Amino acid sequence: MKEGPDIARIATLIGDPARANMLMALMGGQALTATELAGAAGVTLATASAHLSKLEDGGLLSQRRQGRHRYFALADSAVAGLLENLAGLAATRGHLRHRPGPRDPALRRARICYDHLAGDFGVRMLDSLIGRGAIMADGEALQLTESGHRFFCEIGVDVDALKTPRRPLCRACLDWSERRSHLGGALGKAIFQHILAEGLAKREPESRAIRFTREGERRFLALFPVQDADAA
Amino acid sequence: MKEGPDIARIATLIGDPARANMLMALMGGQALTATELAGAAGVTLATASAHLSKLEDGGLLSQRRQGRHRYFALADSAVAGLLENLAGLAATRGHLRHRPGPRDPALRRARICYDHLAGDFGVRMLDSLIGRGAIMADGEALQLTESGHRFFCEIGVDVDALKTPRRPLCRACLDWSERRSHLGGALGKAIFQHILAEGLAKREPESRAIRFTREGERRFLALFPVQDADAA
DNA sequence: TTCATGGTTTGATCGTAACCGAAGCATCAT
DNA sequence: ATGATGCTTCGGTTACGATCAAACCATGAA
Numbered sequence: 001m002k003e004g005p006d007i008a009r010i011a012t013l014i015g016d017p018a019r020a021n022m023l024m025a026l027m028g029g030q031a032l033t034a035t036e037l038a039g040a041a042g043v044t045l046a047t048a049s050a051h052l053s054k055l056e057d058g059g060l061l062s063q064r065r066q067g068r069h070r071y072f073a074l075a076d077s078a079v080a081g082l083l084e085n086l087a088g089l090a091a092t093r094g095h096l097r098h099r100p101g102p103r104d105p106a107l108r109r110a111r112i113c114y115d116h117l118a119g120d121f122g123v124r125m126l127d128s129l130i131g132r133g134a135i136m137a138d139g140e141a142l143q144l145t146e147s148g149h150r151f152f153c154e155i156g157v158d159v160d161a162l163k164t165p166r167r168p169l170c171r172a173c174l175d176w177s178e179r180r181s182h183l184g185g186a187l188g189k190a191i192f193q194h195i196l197a198e199g200l201a202k203r204e205p206e207s208r209a210i211r212f213t214r215e216g217e218r219r220f221l222a223l224f225p226v227q228d229a230d231a232a
Numbered sequence: 233m234k235e236g237p238d239i240a241r242i243a244t245l246i247g248d249p250a251r252a253n254m255l256m257a258l259m260g261g262q263a264l265t266a267t268e269l270a271g272a273a274g275v276t277l278a279t280a281s282a283h284l285s286k287l288e289d290g291g292l293l294s295q296r297r298q299g300r301h302r303y304f305a306l307a308d309s310a311v312a313g314l315l316e317n318l319a320g321l322a323a324t325r326g327h328l329r330h331r332p333g334p335r336d337p338a339l340r341r342a343r344i345c346y347d348h349l350a351g352d353f354g355v356r357m358l359d360s361l362i363g364r365g366a367i368m369a370d371g372e373a374l375q376l377t378e379s380g381h382r383f384f385c386e387i388g389v390d391v392d393a394l395k396t397p398r399r400p401l402c403r404a405c406l407d408w409s410e411r412r413s414h415l416g417g418a419l420g421k422a423i424f425q426h427i428l429a430e431g432l433a434k435r436e437p438e439s440r441a442i443r444f445t446r447e448g449e450r451r452f453l454a455l456f457p458v459q460d461a462d463a464a
Numbered sequence: 465t466t467c468a469t470g471g472t473t474t475g476a477t478c479g480t481a482a483c484c485g486a487a488g489c490a491t492c493a494t
Numbered sequence: 495a496t497g498a499t500g501c502t503t504c505g506g507t508t509a510c511g512a513t514c515a516a517a518c519c520a521t522g523a524a
Contacts, residue, residue: 004256004319004323004339004408005319005320005322005323005408006322007246007252007255007256007315007319007322008246008247008248008249008251008252008253009322010318010321010322010325011243011244011246011252011318012243012244012247012248013243013247014239014240014243014247015240015244015245015246015247016240016244016481016482018482018483019240020239020240020243021240023239024236024239033500033501034500034501034502035499035500043482043483043484044483044484044485045500045501045502046483046484046485046486046501046502046503047482047483047484048501049501049502049503050481050482050483050502050503051482053502058325059321059324059325067491067492067500068490068491068492068499068501069491069500069501070500070501075325078320078321078324079321081317082317082318082321083239085313085314085317086239086242086243086314087236087237087239088237088310089242089291089310089311089314090237090238090239090241090242091236091237092291092310093242093290093291093292093307107236137397138395138400138401139396139397139398139399139400139401139417139418140399141373141374141375141400141401141402141403141417142373143373143375163370164371165369165371166371167371167372168370168373169370169371169373170373171373176237177236185371185373186371248511248512250512250513265470265471266470266471266472267470267471275512275514276513276514276515277471277472278471278472278473278513278514278515278516279512279513279514280471281471281472281473282472282473282511282512282513283512285472299470299521299522300469300470300471300520300521300522301470301471301521302470302471
């Protein structure tokens with residue numbers, strides 16, 4: 001009967017709406033305090049506290065006390081990966097809670113997905129990279145090409161520094177708003193940081209939305225041109 | 233608050249122990265009847281029926297009536313991927329339910345993981361493939377090399393026929409018993425089918441375990457030799 | 465037809481866990 | 495000290511959903 005790991009344990013953990021909201025909030029990649037998370041989940045601080053301990057000793061969250069604050073973050077990118085996976089499936093299965101229409105336009109346009117760019121801008125970027133032959137797609141597996149390597153070095157992303165056994169360089173991440181893939185992995189993270197560092201865009205304070213400056217958007221589109229009509 | 237897809241909905245679906253057991257049973261890759269699944273979950277047929285409808289209109293299961301039987305299977309490999317992901321995380325987080333010790337030795341040795349080989353034999357095979365340069369590993373991303381392509385053609389696996397946009401050729405799948413990766417994806421499936429077709433091994437009837445014949449094991453090890461001491 | 469088998473529906477029971485308010489601890493500021 | 499803020503613990507309420515037995519509906523066999 002019960003062979004293998006206890007899959008139900010963590011699924012239950014994620015299955016509670018309040019906890020799910022907290023986790024999704026943490027997909028923003030930055031640590032949040034208990035009170036902030038309580039707000040995000042729409043519950044009292046008391047209940048939030050209970051949820052957070054459960055999540056923590058479920059191994060999904062890491063926690064750091066700092067003064068009288070308690071900061072929580074996703075335990076690591078494996079957890080983020082699982083959540084992405086879940087979100088991707090949830091977006092395509094069963095009755096969709098929200099129709100694909102623009103619920104929060106800013107979010108659909110550009111947002112942060114744990115540590116890389118997602119939304120319309122995210123999938124466009126990956127499309128462009130594939131189109132120019134910088135990345136080769138084989139199903140959902142992605143591979144950086146020679147020319148892609150050169151391209152990133154030119155624009156100032158040190159690809160070689162990213163090669164770690166712990167995390168794949170390129171990862172396809174299913175975008176729930178666009179229902180297509182965008183670029184995750186170490187490279188996705190590095191590009192995103194590059195974009196922020198260059199001042200093309202910056203994070204909205206209380207949200208996962210990313211706001212591009214007028215000039216930033218122009219430069220972004222120049223860097224990642226869209227060839228023509230996009231495929232469904 | 234509630235931005236994005238309803239992650240909690242499917243997590244809840246998976247979070248119930250009975251349903252989780254059913255899903256894990258279906259990771260065997262073959263369709264099972266409602267009664268069989270009831271047995272696997274350890275519940276009455278009545279409750280199983282209720283669970284199955286939920287899973288089905290949650291989009292996790294596909295169902296086919298045949299005579300007076302009703303066969304259920306995982307909806308597709310995306311669902312299987314999510315379950316793998318969950319199992320991998322569950323195996324490494326929190327209190328492990330079963331210690332890594334040999335709970336069911338046959339399962340730890342060789343078993344089926346949706347449609348490819350897992351367990352000790354599975355990770356050995358991937359190790360060997362990486363060791364001989366047939367596959368390149370970059371983090372958890374895997375890439376078939378030229379020489380690997382030749383190798384598989386020689387042993388009778390038609391790699392080119394596997395290239396589909398729908399599913400990646402190579403996929404690293406975290407093995408819960410070994411805590412290391414084995415080979416999934418279209419190639420993993422093809423190799424496994426090849427192994428069965430060649431009669432090196434066959435499935436245990438009521439389990440996910442794979443039994444290698446004495447001769448089959450010899451040929452398997454010859455095909456995928458282990459270089460030396462394996463890394464942790 | 466009649467009977468058996470596979471599966472669903474109904475109705476009722478029961479447990480668990482999510483939730484909140486209030487009280488209790490810390491940590492920092494004054 | 496005194497007070498404020500951030501968080502946890504406690505007690506009690508409530509609701510949802512998992513479960514089963516029994517009745518019911520289908521399909522196939524005799």
